Amino acid sequence: MASLSQRAMSGAAPKEHRIDVSEESYLEGLNEAQREAVLTTEGPVLMLAGAGTGKTKALTTRIAHILASQRAKPWEILAVTFTNKAAREMKERIGKLVGGELEGLRWTGTFHSVAANILRRHAEIVGLKPSFTIIDTDDQIRLCKQVIEAAGLDEKRWTGRGLAAVIDGWKNKGQTPSDLPPHEADLFADGKGIALYREYQERLMTLNAADFGDLLVHNISIFRREPEVQAEYHRRFRYMLVDEYQDTNVAQYLWLRLLAKGGDGEVPNLCVVGDDDQSIYGWRGAEVENILRFEKDFPGAKVIRLEQNYRSTAPILAAASAVIDNNQGRLGKTLFTDQDGGELIKLRGVWDGEEEARTIAEDIEAEQMKGRSLSHMAILVRASFQMRAFEERFNTNGIPYQVVGGPRFYEREETRDALAYLRLVRNVADDLSFSRIINKPRRGFGDKTLTQLSVIARQNGMSLAAAGQLMLETNELKGKAKTAMMAFLASLERWREEAEKTAPAPLAEMVLEESGYTDYWKNSKNVSAPSKLENLKELVNAASEFETLEGYLDHVSLVAERTSDSEDGQVWLMTLHAAKGLEFPVVFLPGWEEEIFPSKRSLDESGNAGLEEERRLAYVGITRARESCRISFAANRQVYGRWQNALPSRFVDELPEDQVDVLSEPGLYGVSAKEMPAQSRFADLVLEETSSRYETPGWKRARQHGRKRNADPSIEGTARLVASSAPGDETFCKGERVSHKKFGLGTVMRSEGNKLEVEFDEVGNKKVIASFLSAA
DNA sequence: CATACCAAGGTTTTT
DNA sequence: CCTTGGTATG
Numbered sequence: 001m002a003s004l005s006q007r008a009m010s011g012a013a014p015k016e017h018r019i020d021v022s023e024e025s026y027l028e029g030l031n032e033a034q035r036e037a038v039l040t041t042e043g044p045v046l047m048l049a050g051a052g053t054g055k056t057k058a059l060t061t062r063i064a065h066i067l068a069s070q071r072a073k074p075w076e077i078l079a080v081t082f083t084n085k086a087a088r089e090m091k092e093r094i095g096k097l098v099g100g101e102l103e104g105l106r107w108t109g110t111f112h113s114v115a116a117n118i119l120r121r122h123a124e125i126v127g128l129k130p131s132f133t134i135i136d137t138d139d140q141i142r143l144c145k146q147v148i149e150a151a152g153l154d155e156k157r158w159t160g161r162g163l164a165a166v167i168d169g170w171k172n173k174g175q176t177p178s179d180l181p182p183h184e185a186d187l188f189a190d191g192k193g194i195a196l197y198r199e200y201q202e203r204l205m206t207l208n209a210a211d212f213g214d215l216l217v218h219n220i221s222i223f224r225r226e227p228e229v230q231a232e233y234h235r236r237f238r239y240m241l242v243d244e245y246q247d248t249n250v251a252q253y254l255w256l257r258l259l260a261k262g263g264d265g266e267v268p269n270l271c272v273v274g275d276d277d278q279s280i281y282g283w284r285g286a287e288v289e290n291i292l293r294f295e296k297d298f299p300g301a302k303v304i305r306l307e308q309n310y311r312s313t314a315p316i317l318a319a320a321s322a323v324i325d326n327n328q329g330r331l332g333k334t335l336f337t338d339q340d341g342g343e344l345i346k347l348r349g350v351w352d353g354e355e356e357a358r359t360i361a362e363d364i365e366a367e368q369m370k371g372r373s374l375s376h377m378a379i380l381v382r383a384s385f386q387m388r389a390f391e392e393r394f395n396t397n398g399i400p401y402q403v404v405g406g407p408r409f410y411e412r413e414e415t416r417d418a419l420a421y422l423r424l425v426r427n428v429a430d431d432l433s434f435s436r437i438i439n440k441p442r443r444g445f446g447d448k449t450l451t452q453l454s455v456i457a458r459q460n461g462m463s464l465a466a467a468g469q470l471m472l473e474t475n476e477l478k479g480k481a482k483t484a485m486m487a488f489l490a491s492l493e494r495w496r497e498e499a500e501k502t503a504p505a506p507l508a509e510m511v512l513e514e515s516g517y518t519d520y521w522k523n524s525k526n527v528s529a530p531s532k533l534e535n536l537k538e539l540v541n542a543a544s545e546f547e548t549l550e551g552y553l554d555h556v557s558l559v560a561e562r563t564s565d566s567e568d569g570q571v572w573l574m575t576l577h578a579a580k581g582l583e584f585p586v587v588f589l590p591g592w593e594e595e596i597f598p599s600k601r602s603l604d605e606s607g608n609a610g611l612e613e614e615r616r617l618a619y620v621g622i623t624r625a626r627e628s629c630r631i632s633f634a635a636n637r638q639v640y641g642r643w644q645n646a647l648p649s650r651f652v653d654e655l656p657e658d659q660v661d662v663l664s665e666p667g668l669y670g671v672s673a674k675e676m677p678a679q680s681r682f683a684d685l686v687l688e689e690t691s692s693r694y695e696t697p698g699w700k701r702a703r704q705h706g707r708k709r710n711a712d713p714s715i716e717g718t719a720r721l722v723a724s725s726a727p728g729d730e731t732f733c734k735g736e737r738v739s740h741k742k743f744g745l746g747t748v749m750r751s752e753g754n755k756l757e758v759e760f761d762e763v764g765n766k767k768v769i770a771s772f773l774s775a776a
Numbered sequence: 777c778a779t780a781c782c783a784a785g786g787t788t789t790t791t
Numbered sequence: 792c793c794t795t796g797g798t799a800t801g
Contacts, residue, residue: 083790112791136791156797212791247790283788383787405789446777558791577788599787617788640786641792 026064026097034058037271037304038065041239044298045271046291050335051278051320051623052311052583059243059273060090064097066239074104078237078259080111082244084559086581087113090243107237111252113558115215118222118233125226126218133209133423134557138416139432140164140211147200151192158189167197171213172285174220174251177201207431216251223258234262238269245274245294249285257297267300276331277324278620280577282606282613292331309335311583313342315659316629320622322656327612344661345622346630347652353386353591356634357393360588363630364399364571367586374400378572378584380621382597385640386590387573394571404574414521414532418539419556421511422504425495426549429463438464441520443488444480452476465489491515504552505544512536576617579624587625592633593646618651631655 027035037047037058049055063079066072081087087109094105107114116134123130135143144167145160166188170180177198185194204210210218223230237259242248248256260268272294279288295301309317317335324330350356364377379390387403394401417440420433428434435454439445456476457467468485471477477485495511502510512518518536521529546552572584591597598614606613622629633648 110791116791134791215791281789284790385786442777444777575788601787613788638792 026061026068030054030058030061031308033304033306033308034061037306038062040302040304041066041069041071042269043267044269044294044301046245046294046301046303047271047273047306048303048331048333049273049275049306050309050333051275051620052309053306053335054308054310055273055275055306056089056093058306059241059271060093060097062271063090063094063239063241067094067098072238075106076236076238077105077107077241078114078239079105079108079241080114080243082110082247084110084113086110086243110558111255112212112215115219115255116558119210119215119218122222122226122229123218125222125229127205128210128218129208131208131427133207133427133430133553134215135204135207135209135211135432136416136557137164137212139209140167142432142436143203143207144196144200147196147203148189151189151196151199153189153192163188163193163196163200166193167200168213169285170197171211171217172249172251174217174254176217176221208429209432213251216255220251220254220258223255230258231262233259240268240270242270242272243274245272246276246279246288246291247274247281247286248290249287250290251285253287253290260298268298270298275333277327277333277616278580280580280613280617280620282609283602292329305333307333307335309337311626312337312623313339313627315342315344316622316625316627318659319345319629319655320619322659323615323622323651323654324619326654327615343628345655345659346628346663347655347660348630348632348663349648350632350634352634352636353389353638354393356590356632357389360390360590360630360632361393361397361399363588365397372586373569374571375568376584377586377588378574378579378582378624379588379590380574380576380579380624382576382591382599382617384575386596390573390590394573399571400569401571401573404572405578412532412535414535415539417517418508418512418536419553421515421517422508422549423553424465424492425499425507425511426553428465428492428496431457431464434464437515437517438488441516443484445484445488449477449481465492499549503544504546504549505540507549508540508543512540576621580620583624583626585626586628587621587630589621589629589631590633591637592631592649592652593637594649595644596637596639596646597649597651615651 027038030038031054034054034057037045038061041062047055047058049058063077066077067074079087079090081090091105091108107117109117119126119128119132120130123132141160141164143160144163145155148155148158148160148163169187170184175184177194180194180197182194185191187193189196204214223233240256240260242256256270260270262268272291274291276288276291279286279291282288295303312320314337317337321335348359350359360379364374367377368374381387381390384405391401391403393399417437420430420436423430423433424437435450438450453464453467453471456471457464460467460470462470468477468489472482472485472489491514495507495514498510499507518533521532521536524532542556543552546555594600597618598611602610602614604610631652633652634646637644637646
């Protein structure tokens with residue numbers, strides 16, 4: 001280790017020498033399997049790396065080893081990941097291993113960025129200019145909408161979003177319009193799908209643009225059409241590494257194959273790393289089969305299993321293994337750990353989502369009292385709507401939290417508008433950008449004029465901006481539209497001149513100011529206008545890191561990530577998908593109920609395959625925990641404002657009994673008092689009378705479906721205080737909230753001695769008022 | 777062109 | 792329940 005840091009400090013050494021690190025120094029601290037994964041450099045390798053087994057360490061050390069042993073130069077290594085974050089981390093860690101800044105890893109990046117680089121060099125082969133723009137999902141949908149409109153289809157029945165999804169599906173499979181078998185057209189608009197796809201591709205060509213899927217599909221076309229080009233890259237990439245191989249789609253698989261397999265039949269030095277148990281992106285085209293099939297695809301492949309887990313305690317691993325064991329067709333791995341003991345999985349059944357949020361908040365506060373940092377705890381939900389309950393609870397309790405995910409910076413309306421202005425400055429022919437901002441702010445240039453404009457553009461085969469110029473010359477525009485167009489085109493021209501001598505940041509500021517876009521938001525009554533103005537400032541800020549407008553625009557197309565200001569002392573709140581690759585000492589997994597998790601839609605759409613993917617998600621969730629994993633489920637859940645009855649998830653049943661500590665277990669309709677933990681500060685109430693007989697929606701549903709039920713709505717039950725104005729105080733005061741297993745939530749209206757009157761929230765259009773006697 | 781009203785639909789997410 | 796996108800209306 002000492003030699004490493006010394007080396008890092010001796011900045012004067014030439015680069016070649018810097019990567020001359022001795023084997024011992026980087027193999028230090030690796031276990032046997034990891035060493036094998038590092039040292040087996042030749043031939044195909046499948047590194048099966050379970051959760052928390054030091055995958056990134058093995059992967060980065062492998063690259064460091066290839067470099068240090070002079071097997072290849074940095075630019076002869078292709079290393080692809082899915083996210084920019086993963087790529088950045090990989091580069092950083094290799095840099096640390098070989099000492100100092102590492103230059104020349106030109107082909108280390110995301111699938112899309114590497115493919116974009118290749119495409120820029122050979123764009124002409126597929127009919128693009130090297131300066132092509134990369135359009136994002138939003139533009140893609142708008143373009144699809146235009147295609148549907150032009151085809152004269154019913155726009156309500158066939159949406160742009162729908163077409164974009166179908167096209168994406170085809171591109172994920174690496175299929176161009178001519179690759180598709182005719183019956184595939186049935187997927188959209190009664191057999192017109194393929195024609196629409198073709199039309200969409202033609203429009204992209206006219207715009208000199210490519211969408212994300214195109215980056216790979218065009219690469220594949222290039223390699224297939226020009227064997228010399230393929231051979232060139234095949235020779236160049238002497239070592240290839242792929243991270244998260246279980247998440248690759250067909251297009252990515254084909255792309256890799258073309259790069260890995262030359263015509264010579266020799267064995268490629270391709271190392272793929274992944275975990276079939278963590279494949280959770282099937283819904284966006286990932287194929288677990290790619291990893292399951294690897295040994296057949298690349299004969300002679302060496303399979304190396306990383307199974308020693310350095311992250312979690314034995315009970316956590318046992319629980320995760322027991323759950324994932326219910327899946328069929330796994331490659332099979334058994335995680336093990338050196339450590340003994342550890343806290344059992346905590347399982348808690350609660351009355352409803354609010355109680356769940358409350359108990360988790362209490363748990364968090366208790367952990368905090370024990371000295372645990374808030375940022376060491378995370379709540380991982382299945383779907384984002386589940387976050388609301390936690391956010392509300394954390395706000396009332398004053399627990400700071402940070403949400404991971406959500407709309408990203410470069411996808412926000414104002415950012416996209418601003419970028420459209422800049423794109424238009426760079427390229428007046430960018431019609432998508434033109435139509436986006438021509439009337440934003442309002443210039444009296446409405447839909448009608450825009451349609452007129454696009455007709456003329458279409459007829460003359462010119463851009464919208466050129467058509468505008470033409471209409472001015474032929475005097476076809478009148479009044480407001482004329483002045484507006486004239487002023488707009490003049491500004492555009494001026495900005496373009498300015499762009500040549502001005503840096504991106506001041507240019508952006510100038511364009512936004514002079515176009516009136518900033519004022520547009522300043523004068524807006526929109527509640528989010530202030531934050532939008534903030535974002536515009538941030539955008540200008542971000543631009544200041546770039547020297548050219550081109551560089552900046554390229555960056556934003558491929559790196560759409562949020563500025564993640566991870567703060568210490570904040571609880572993490574995110575979806576299970578967002579949690580992949582992360583770990584926390586304490587993990588809360590709420591909402592383990594049938595129809596929520598596993599998600600009903602997933603099961604409806606993909607049947608058993610969907611269920612298995614949901615189960616992998618459960619596996620990912622559990623294995624995020626280092627020390628403590630707390631799973632909970634509710635008997636009633638509010639989904640989009642509707643109350644529904646819930647059953648514990650089947651995954652709860654799959655947990656091994658001997659590894660689980662059951663804190664409370666509600667029946668179908670409520671939490672039974674005797675199963676409540678003794679330290680509960682919430683008193684039980686006995687129902688005395690109600691103003692009317694009442695049937696909850698959940699009970700009604702159960703009756704209609706003939707499901708087993710363990711409570712009768714006409715029989716008295718118990719209620720508990722769920723939100724107290726003075727925690728610890730067991731008396732019930734006016735305004736406090738009460739939960740009852742039949743009537744749901746209510747508010748205390750009157751309280752006299754141990755008798756109180758509760759008004760329940762309106763459910764099913766009936767207001768229920770009930771009186772209670774305190775049991776205590 | 778701004779506002780009003782209605783119907784639909786509301787997992788997961790990267791590039 | 793609440794947001795969104797579309798159409799209808801002044």
